[in-house]
Amino acid sequence: MFWNSNQFNIYGKIVMITGASQGLGLALAKAAFSRGANVVIIARREPILQKAVADIEKFRVSETQTVSYIAADISIASEAERVMAETGPAPDVLMCCAGSSVPKLFTELTSEELTSGVATNYFTALYMAHAGLKAMAKTPIPEHHRHIVFFSSVVHFYSFIGYCQYAPLKSALRSLGDCLRHECIPYNIKVDVVFAGNFLSEGYTIENLTKPEITKKIEGASQPITADECAEKIIRELDRGNQMITTDFIGFVLSSMMLSGSPRINYLAQTFIAILLALFGPVWEWLVTKDIRNFYKNYPMTESETCPLSAKDGNEDTST
Ligand SMILES: NC(=O)C1=CN([C@@H]2O[C@H](COP(=O)(O)OP(=O)(O)OC[C@H]3O[C@@H](n4cnc5c(N)ncnc54)[C@H](OP(=O)(O)O)[C@@H]3O)[C@@H](O)[C@H]2O)C=CC1
């Protein structure tokens, strides 16, 4: 192996996970507990948090381990500060996993759904990272790396129809991760960003209820895995020291065209894939545009939309 694969040793450490009452957050909490960490989980709904704590408890490996929850809406800055104050000692690992999407066409989204997209996907991570880093910065720097982990999505690498309420905020998290990684150097804190592909969760079931068919078609390359598999994959990548983490093949390929100054996983392979994708990108976009025109051809437009797009006229693609 070229990498040291035990870089995420969390035995006896404090791991705080937001959005861990269900889905991926809960799967990560179980995985962290089974590796000997002390786990604190955060979400808004208390009964679901209580049930999650009981679930996590089953993975205990030491008598001295603790698992607890704090119910809070961490899209509110003062609530994120309260969570950090109530936890006591600063976490060694802060995973900002809370988030969700309402996939719909832009004009069909309400302004409340747009606002909650920003709050749930961006503010929750922004305010927790802010409160968390301030708390971590006050403690003496330990020997081991500490971590702040953001949860973005493959839709950051390739954004497409149906994800207007969600993808821009996941892109903001990548940017926040890149900025914060620089600022965390003096504290020996690693900043990791996870770009998950589809996985099964309560949130995934709900988003599929409103997801347009064309969105389902485009994201077909990312077949859902289970939340437990996704959590294991993320921990394996953290163990290898990777900071830009994808959870499926298409995610890894697409990440290569968007690396900017972020850390690489495989410098040579990703540079090569980036060149191929730069050549192939416009061809793909041409195919997708054709699919989208067909989708709109059969889509019931509202009366006020007097100029519906058709497959052959209007909205001509000028990009290629
Ligand atoms: N599922 C998928 O296919 C993919 C998901 N992702 C991302 O991975 C992460 C986990 O996804 P998934 O497991 O599907 O999510 P779920 O929707 O199943 O769970 C979301 C969690 O976040 C909590 N949460 C939401 N808003 C807040 C808030 N304001 N304050 C505190 N907690 C909050 C929820 O609890 P409560 O409602 O009680 O607050 C719940 O615990 C998300 O960031 C998601 O965007 C990325 C790629 C793919």
Ligand SMILES: CCCCCCCCCCCCCCCC(=O)[C@@H](N)CO
């Ligand atoms: C050169 C261009 C090639 C393009 C290939 C395009 C393939 C797109 C795959 C996109 C997968 C998106 C997963 C979304 C997961 C997610 O975040 C949601 N489930 C929300 O929770």
